[in-house]
Amino acid sequence: MKARTPACQLLQRFHPSSGANAPAVAVAPPVDDWLADQVEGVASADHSILQAYRQRGISAFSPMDDGDMTLPSGWVLFWPKTHQLGIWWLTWLCEQLPPGTPLEIVGEHNGGIKRVPKVLEALGLRCDKLDNARRCSLFATQTQALPTASTAAWQAFNLRGMQLHSHPGVFGHGKLDEGTALLLDTLERALQENKLPGTLRRCLDIGCGDGIISTWLAQRSQDVTAVDINAFAVEACRRTLAANQLTARVLASDVYSALGDEQFDLIVSNPPFHQERDIHYGAAGQLIREAPAHLARGGQLILVANAFLPYADHLEATFGSFEVLADNRRFKVYRAGVR
Incomplete structure (x- = not known):
């Protein structure tokens, strides 16, 4: 061979x-x-x-x-x-x-x-x-x-009133990614305008990284699940939640693989599109394609992506319709839902 x-x-x-x-x-x-x-x-x-x-x-x-x-x-x-x-x-x-x-x-x-x-x-x-x-x-x-x-490779830092922990190999290591910042701002605005499903009961953060989105969700919800394919990210997210005196379920998972047929009211993600040095849409495509099966009635998928990525096509094919919640020319925040 x-x-x-x-x-x-x-x-x-x-x-x-x-x-x-x-x-x-x-x-x-x-x-x-x-x-x-x-x-x-x-x-x-x-x-x-x-x-x-x-x-x-x-x-x-x-x-x-x-x-x-x-x-x-x-x-x-x-x-x-x-x-x-x-x-x-x-x-x-x-x-x-x-x-x-x-x-x-x-x-x-x-x-x-x-x-x-x-x-x-x-x-x-x-x-x-x-x-x-x-x-x-x-x-x-x-x-x-x-x-x-x-253990010296672990890094702790503060952003947006949260203490974050990160490790080499974790997405956005040691800083706040621009797309994640736009996503958090958009979520905060949607929450204030009562445009999020229910009262943020069952929330899922896919590709949790250092746990900044999971921490934001856990500050506002009692039922948060965070998943990532990277073991360093899983550990970083757990450390971040603990540092902020919050709890959530954090799992190693290839998109939905560890979740069975569980459903959520809100799925949030800043999905990866690189695999080593190559552009790779596999995980993001699966995230969108399988989202309806993991969204409860009235549930929403909200994700952020580089503006040049063709996620609109995936959302249209899967949900039939979607909306752009934010667009700063470099990144877009999309929302799609099930009824």
């Missing part, structure tokens, strides 16, 4: 067959059938990737959970596009694994892998270049104790 993704193609070139020197555990990997045939374990913060490998019978765990760090030595880290997240993964691996554990690092040139030698040098880790091809590079190092703990 041939590897499909460029980074895995480079690994296949360097490790043409499984052996004593081949990595046994993949960290933050893409979904690739060749890789699934090679490794015994996967660590990832992406809920959908964990599920994909578990379905293949592979041990897969989130770094936010108690994972199986007793898997065979030989680990490979797929360098993420978020530079600070890559540093976090290195720091976390050095904490979790015995000193001297072999670790390979692979990634695409346009994803930041070329910066890895300087990162390793700054951390005091050795660096050996093993190979490069398919516009990717492969490096080798070994784990060792580091002076900085991985």
